[in-house]
Amino acid sequence: QVQLVESGGGVVQPGRSRRLSCAASGFTFTTYAMHWVRQAPGKGLEWVAVISDVGGDKQYAASVKGRFTVSRDNSKNTLYLQMNSLRVEDTAVYYCATEGYWGQGTLVTVSS
Amino acid sequence: DIQMTQSPSSVSASVGDRVTITCRASQGISSWLAWYQQKPGKAPKPLIYGASNLQSGVPPRFSGSGSGTEFTLTISSLQPEDFATYYCQQANSFPLTFGGGTKVEIK
Numbered sequence: 001q002v003q004l005v006e007s008g009g010g011v012v013q014p015g016r017s018r019r020l021s022c023a024a025s026g027f028t029f030t031t032y033a034m035h036w037v038r039q040a041p042g043k044g045l046e047w048v049a050v051i052s053d054v055g056g057d058k059q060y061a062a063s064v065k066g067r068f069t070v071s072r073d074n075s076k077n078t079l080y081l082q083m084n085s086l087r088v089e090d091t092a093v094y095y096c097a098t099e100g101y102w103g104q105g106t107l108v109t110v111s112s
Numbered sequence: 113d114i115q116m117t118q119s120p121s122s123v124s125a126s127v128g129d130r131v132t133i134t135c136r137a138s139q140g141i142s143s144w145l146a147w148y149q150q151k152p153g154k155a156p157k158p159l160i161y162g163a164s165n166l167q168s169g170v171p172p173r174f175s176g177s178g179s180g181t182e183f184t185l186t187i188s189s190l191q192p193e194d195f196a197t198y199y200c201q202q203a204n205s206f207p208l209t210f211g212g213g214t215k216v217e218i219k
Contacts, residue, residue: 035208037156044199044210044211044212044213045150045199045210045213046210047201047208047209047210050206050208060207062113062207095155095156100158100161100167100168101158102155102157102158103155104154
């Protein structure tokens with residue numbers, strides 16, 4: 001069955017960097033665009049970024065553009081989100097998602 | 113950016129009730145709309161795509177309709193496991209945007 005498993009969350013200081021990973025299995029990873037979506041504590045859902053199936057096309061939310069970079073390694077069936085210059089307002093559960101499937105999420109807390 | 117407005121923000125209902133949630137887009141999005149269900153502490157669960165197509169395994173008491181700027185999610189007979197927060201999301205253009213959510217609570 002389809003599985004998306006995020007990892008890499010934790011506590012990070014403002015201004016520092018963190019890389020999230022999403023390991024995919026149970027479907028042909030190389031044929032699907034992949035998204036990152038986040039949810040701040042007690043808040044709604046916010047789309048963060050998308051990468052096309054072969055990685056050539058990427059789009060970002062204005063709130064993260066220039067600080068976050070989405071990438072993928074199709075040989076490893078893994079999606080990444082490199083987060084730089086983190087801010088307190090980036091604190092959220094980060095989900096990876098594709099058509100019809102979401103991971104369980106990983107919590108990133110930005111705090112000094 | 114396309115703004116998505118859901119109403120109501122919360123609704124109290126009883127088991128067996130019919131519940132309808134509305135989602136309005138700030139500009140036309142054809143049928144590029146999805147609905148999600150989220151329970152506390154859990155990831156969102158996709159329910160509907162393309163405005164009216166049920167995801168695999170979703171019970172038929174859930175239905176979606178609409179096109180353009182106005183959409184609805186209907187639960188025909190509310191079950192205990194349906195108490196949750198529901199979100200709409202437009203997939204017409206980037207950035208993808210979500211509605212603010214509708215919490216379905218027990219009356």
